Amino acid sequence: MTAGIILAGGSRSHQENYATAFAAAGCRLLAVGVAPGLDEAEAARHAELAASLGLPLLPLEAAVALPGASIASICVSLPHRPRVAALCAAAGLHLYLDKPLAGSAEDAAAIAAAVHVAGVGAQVFSHVTADWARAARAAIREGRLGRILAVHSDMLMAKGLSAIVASKVRQEHGTFTDFGRDLVKRELTDMGIYPVSLVAWLLGTRALSVQAVTANHAFAQHLEHDVEDYGAMLVDFDDGVVASITCGRVGWHAWRRPFLARVVIVGERDTLVFDSEPPELTLTSGRGVAPPGFNAIDPMEMWLSTQASPRPQPAVSAIPLGGGTPDVAAFLAMLAGSEPAGIDAGAAAHHCAIIAAAYLSAAEKRAVAVA
Structure with a gap:
């Protein structure tokens, strides 16, 4: 198109x-x-x-x-x-x-309403157009697992230089509107929106309540700016399914790829795992890798424009055996009528409401209903 x-x-x-x-x-x-x-x-x-x-x-x-x-x-x-x-x-x-669609559930709902009134197409960046996510949804819809009992999903990013962070119980805040920092990101929002969107899209139902915790484990920058680098939540959906979700960021050297996205679906008949890792044969020489240079304006390696050269890679030869569909290409195909929609604005607004409830839950240490 x-x-x-x-x-x-x-x-x-x-x-x-x-x-x-x-x-x-x-x-x-x-x-x-x-x-x-x-x-x-x-x-x-x-x-x-x-x-x-x-x-x-x-x-x-x-x-x-x-x-x-x-x-x-x-x-x-x-x-x-x-x-x-x-x-x-x-x-x-x-x-x-x-992603995320907005900085509050109210702002997200306003965007969804504007899209509806204008009658235009809209899609929010997510992982649901990837082959592994579509395969997971097909397994559910085809009844391969029987009735779904529970779901677990992870989204863990490997970027930035980790450091020893002093052990300290995090005191969370009740909102996520202060997401837009240059140096760090609130990872329950930044990473958590991926598994939240994925699980809700897979189940095709709405969330009822959330219990969540946030923490600081890996990065001095996050601790200094009072921003979490890890979050976990339990989400109750209206069909009785309970979803557990983890999300966060670790140093680039902790994982051989930029991220791991994964979902485990537990059904009455079977349990299946789908993830972003293609089956591969990996041969490693064992030689070490020097850490990348520290960029003061982008310490977490978030942006293409601040990375003068690719991250150092270990001496590895990998033979990938999988593939995927870029979200932008899927959006264009949806507008052309040849592909199903990804995450639309209405669904994304609900996902923002789940994240908002998770922050309030982590702050008040209780289960919170999803607006």
């Missing part, structure tokens, strides 16, 4: 990844649109991204009106997402939305 893309978002954000993916899919990147009301630093990042891609930098209202514009890729900071999404949807553009 050939589409004209407006990028609402700047450098050192996931917009770097999304822009690359849309270009690789054959779309035309038309402009970077700067929404009114952004602070000076975020507006400057928009300008950096436009310069790096050779694109015009325009006010967002002008960008969405460009001839051929049909999709807005939205990756602005969380407080601005409802307003930016509403502006782009009202202009008739389909929306490709960064």
Whole structure:
């Protein structure tokens, strides 16, 4: 599908990844649109991204009106997402939305409402378009496991330089609106949204309540900024299924790949495991690897633009035997009518409500109902 893309978002954000993916899919990147009301630093990042891609930098209202514009890729900071999404949807553009959808359950619901009123297509980045996730859903729908009893899902990222963190019981806060730090991320939000979205999508039901804990184990940066690097939750769904979820971040040297995403589905007939790890034959020389250089503006290795060279790799030869479907490509196929939808805005709003309940649960040390 050939589409004209407006990028609402700047450098050192996931917009770097999304822009690359849309270009690789054959779309035309038309402009970077700067929404009114952004602070000076975020507006400057928009300008950096436009310069790096050779694109015009325009006010967002002008960008969405460009001839051929049909999709807005939205990756602005969380407080601005409802307003930016509403502006782009009202202009008739389909929306490709960064995860998490918003910084609160209320803002997420407002975005879903704007999409509904405008009648445009929307998808939020997730892992559900990957082959292993689709295989898990097919196993459930085909009845291979019988009645589903429980689900467990992990999303663990290996990025950044870990350090010994002083043992300390974390005192969590009741909201997740302070997600947008440059140096660190709240991992219950950043990583937890993946398994939350995956489990809810697999079960096709709504969550009722959440019990959650958060902690600091691996990174001095997270501890210094009072941001968790690990979270775990129990989620009760309305069909009686209980899901356990873990999410977080460890140092890049702790795992041979950038991340592990996994789901274990327990049914009356069988238990099956699906994950992001392709079956492979791995041969390792045993030689060590020097750690990468420390980048003060991106210590957690979050952004493409701040990584001057790929991370050092051990002397490994791997023969991958699996594959997957990029989420951007699946979104374009959905708009063309050839693929099922991934996570739409309405579903994503519910997933944000689950995360919001998890933070409140971790703060108040009790089960919390999902709004």
